[in-house]
Amino acid sequence: MNSDEKLLDDLYRQSPQDEPPASLDQQILAQAQASNPINKPNRTPWLAAASVVMVVPLIWFLTQNPELTEEASAVEIQPQATLKTETQEEAQTEVPVVSDDEAGLYLDQAPEPAPAMSAPAPVNSMAEIQQVIEEENLAITGQPLSQESLERNRKQLIEELKGKKRRITPGTMSPLMALEYEQFNRYLERGDIELADQLLTEMQANFPDYDYEDMIYQLAEAELNAGGQ
Amino acid sequence: MLDQLSDEQLMSSFSNNNDVNNQRAFEVLYQRHKGPLYRFIKKSLNNEQDVHEVFQELWLRIINNKHRFDPQQKFTIWAYTIARRLLIDQFRKAPNLMQHQTAEDTDIAEVPIKQPENEFAAKQMAQQLSTALERLPLAQKQAFVLRHDSGLSIREIAQITEQAPEKAKSQYRYAVQKLKLALERFK
Numbered sequence: 001m002n003s004d005e006k007l008l009d010d011l012y013r014q015s016p017q018d019e020p021p022a023s024l025d026q027q028i029l030a031q032a033q034a035s036n037p038i039n040k041p042n043r044t045p046w047l048a049a050a051s052v053v054m055v056v057p058l059i060w061f062l063t064q065n066p067e068l069t070e071e072a073s074a075v076e077i078q079p080q081a082t083l084k085t086e087t088q089e090e091a092q093t094e095v096p097v098v099s100d101d102e103a104g105l106y107l108d109q110a111p112e113p114a115p116a117m118s119a120p121a122p123v124n125s126m127a128e129i130q131q132v133i134e135e136e137n138l139a140i141t142g143q144p145l146s147q148e149s150l151e152r153n154r155k156q157l158i159e160e161l162k163g164k165k166r167r168i169t170p171g172t173m174s175p176l177m178a179l180e181y182e183q184f185n186r187y188l189e190r191g192d193i194e195l196a197d198q199l200l201t202e203m204q205a206n207f208p209d210y211d212y213e214d215m216i217y218q219l220a221e222a223e224l225n226a227g228g229q
Numbered sequence: 230m231l232d233q234l235s236d237e238q239l240m241s242s243f244s245n246n247n248d249v250n251n252q253r254a255f256e257v258l259y260q261r262h263k264g265p266l267y268r269f270i271k272k273s274l275n276n277e278q279d280v281h282e283v284f285q286e287l288w289l290r291i292i293n294n295k296h297r298f299d300p301q302q303k304f305t306i307w308a309y310t311i312a313r314r315l316l317i318d319q320f321r322k323a324p325n326l327m328q329h330q331t332a333e334d335t336d337i338a339e340v341p342i343k344q345p346e347n348e349f350a351a352k353q354m355a356q357q358l359s360t361a362l363e364r365l366p367l368a369q370k371q372a373f374v375l376r377h378d379s380g381l382s383i384r385e386i387a388q389i390t391e392q393a394p395e396k397a398k399s400q401y402r403y404a405v406q407k408l409k410l411a412l413e414r415f416k
Contacts, residue, residue, distance in 0.1 A: 004342050008408055011345075012362075012377045014355035020267045024281055025259070028288045032255045035292050037246055176318035205297045206290065206314070 165211035177207050184215065188222045196222065231257045236304035244295040259288070262305070265379040266312060272374055273316050273367060279323075283315050290315075305381060309389045313371075342409050354412055361411035369404035376401055 001009065062069060166172050173181060180203050187196035196219055204212055231239065231254055242254035266287065271280045290311050298307065345351035362370060368390070375381045375389065387397035 004409060005405060007342050007344065008358065008405060009377050011351065011355045011358045011412075014351060015359035017264060018268050018271055019264050020281070020284060024285060025263070028259065028285060028292075029256060031289060032243070032259070032292050033252055035295070036251055174318055175321035176314055205294045206311070208293065 166209050168210050168212070168214065172210075174207075177203065177210075181215075188218060191222070191226055193219070193223050193226055236261070237300045237302075240295065240298050240304055241300050244298060255292075258304070262308065265374075266308060268378055269309065269371065269374050270312060270316065272362070272370055274319065279319060283312070283319055286315055287312050303385070305379060306385055306388050309375065309379065309381070310391075313389055342412055357412060358408060361408050365404055365407060369400045369407070372397060372401040373404040373408070 168181065170178065180199060184196055184199050184203070187193075187199060200212065200215055200219060203210075203215075231242075231250060234242070234254070234257070236258060239254045239258040242248050243251050243258065245251055248254070267280075267284055270283050270287070271277075274280050274283065287308070291308060298304070345354050362373065365373065371390065372386055375386045376383070381389070383398045383401060384394050386401070387394040390397060
């Protein structure tokens with residue numbers, strides 16, 4: 001700066017320097033705070049390790065004591081038979097209505113018998129144990145079990161997101177966005193693919209609520225035509 | 230510590246969700262630039278409510294696009310470019326919002342400025358400067374404010390205003406000469 005500019009600079013800084021009001025400061029800082037997701041520690045590896053530590057010894061114990069699984073299935077059958085007899089007896093007798101003062105419950109029907117519980121199938125080999133461990137790990141770490149499922153979920157997510165985007169039409173664009181849209185088309189007409197690409201990226205950043213699929217397609221088409229020439 | 234970081238480093242911290250100082254980094258950045266950005270917008274619009282609206286929208290854009298910010302580029306150029314585009318958008322919606330412009334002079338004689346004799350004179354001249362600044366054409370006023378309030382170079386001003394450096398320099402030169410003339414007439 002020369003001397004005149006320096007003097008103007010000094011005088012300018014002595015003039016009243018407007019600042020935004022405190023209420024505006026607070027709103028903006030709150031918006032910044034809201035944009036930061038709550039930091040959660042990544043516990044996934046610990047959960048996976050914990051599941052292996054718990055499941056492996058249990059399965060090993062069961063393989064070492066197969067008689068436990070056989071006894072369990074035998075014991076479960078008998079109580080169900082007893083229960084069934086008891087419920088039949090209950091159904092034959094009248095059940096008194098309990099008043100609000102006493103319990104607040106009304107028993108006017110015999111309860112349905114509990115569904116039969118099937119005993120777990122005994123594990124016979126280490127290969128089966130390994131398979132169970134792998135499946136458990138996949139489930140806990142949240143990794144997709146199959147690529148087909150991942151692709152289906154991705155498509156569904158894209159469709160849901162697209163549903164929330166606005167279409168680019170003359171009626172939905174702001175004046176500034178309309179100018180940029182016109183500029184984008186001019187770039188494509190002139191064959192300035194790189195400039196069109198940059199402008200599209202800026203538009204996506206400045207106006208994120210719009211669906212840019214058509215413009216992306218136009219750009220891709222222009223690139224293809226440019227490459228073919 | 231954070232006060233010593235550059236604008237770009239602060240933006241990088243702010244955009245990093247795993248950085249425990251990300252909110253504090255934004256606060257430092259905001260405190261550093263809120264005044265110059267506010268004054269840049271205020272000198273371009275003549276309605277305070279719209280000034281607040283544009284100012285808030287500007288920072289909302291900065292916050293929402295923090296992950297898209299390229300640390301290789303200057304934060305100030307990025308922020309002022311967004312601000313200028315928002316102003317253009319606002320002008321197109323309501324042209325009467327634009328600050329009143331006077332006709333541009335094509336030829337202005339070089340006039341030297343005399344130093345103020347005392348503190349009282351300096352304050353008077355500062356007030357006169359502020360009044361004269363309000364009367365400048367928008368482009369010249371913005372060039373002056375960007376240079377003297379935001380501390381940007383002519384080249385950076387040219388980038389923000391999306392014009393050739395020569396034109397930005399010319400606008401700034403006219404602004405300086407008109408302000409000097411206003412101060413000289415005041416005496």
